[in-house]
Amino acid sequence: MLEEPDLHLLLRERLRISSPKMLPSSGTPVFLTSVLASLKYCDNWDIWEMSQEFAYKQVLIVRLDLKIGRGKIAVQCSHAAVSAAEEARIRFPQWWKGWLENGQRKIALKVPDLDALLNLENVARRNRLPVYLVRDRGLTQVPPDTVTCVGIGPAPSNLVDNLTGDLALL
Secondary structure: OOOHHHHHHHHHHHHOOOOHHHOOOOOOOHHHHHHHHHHOOOOOHHHHHHHOOOOEEEEEEEEOOOOOOHHHHHHHHHHHHHHHHHHHHHHOHHHHHHHHHOOOOEEEEEEOOHHHHHHHHHHHHHOOOOEEEEEOOOOOOOOOOOEEEEEEEEEEHHHHHHHHOOOEEO
8 A cells, every 4th residue: 555645646646636735634544545545546547537627526416217307306406516515515625625616516417216326325425425315305296205316525526436437417
């Protein structure tokens, strides 16, 4: 495994981070250290290279089986975007700040059903990414507590892409 100074250099190169203040400090949590080390061995360079345009991104993933209207989808994605960003602001302020400063990239994706959505949420939580699962209040098109979408990130683009890179755009 790479030593911490090597990880910082790798992170700065791969995510194009110019300021050392945006890097993790000494005592970097083990999960982040392993993620940083894995950057050197990214298994899908096409996805990784596409991500380099933006160091950070957020994805909003919607269930297709609900057959809800476009306006409802927009509102549900808005809930996911704001709430996941707030989680990032609290837990990962460097990611949140970098995302804000670089255009707040958001990508809308789709999954076929609830099981696929919950699986992505679970994997995102296991990987300690900012995540927010939206449950509708049931006032219009769906029953109360219907899970409609999930927001993941803002987080480093390569981490988000490793989880969602095979999903189709909404």
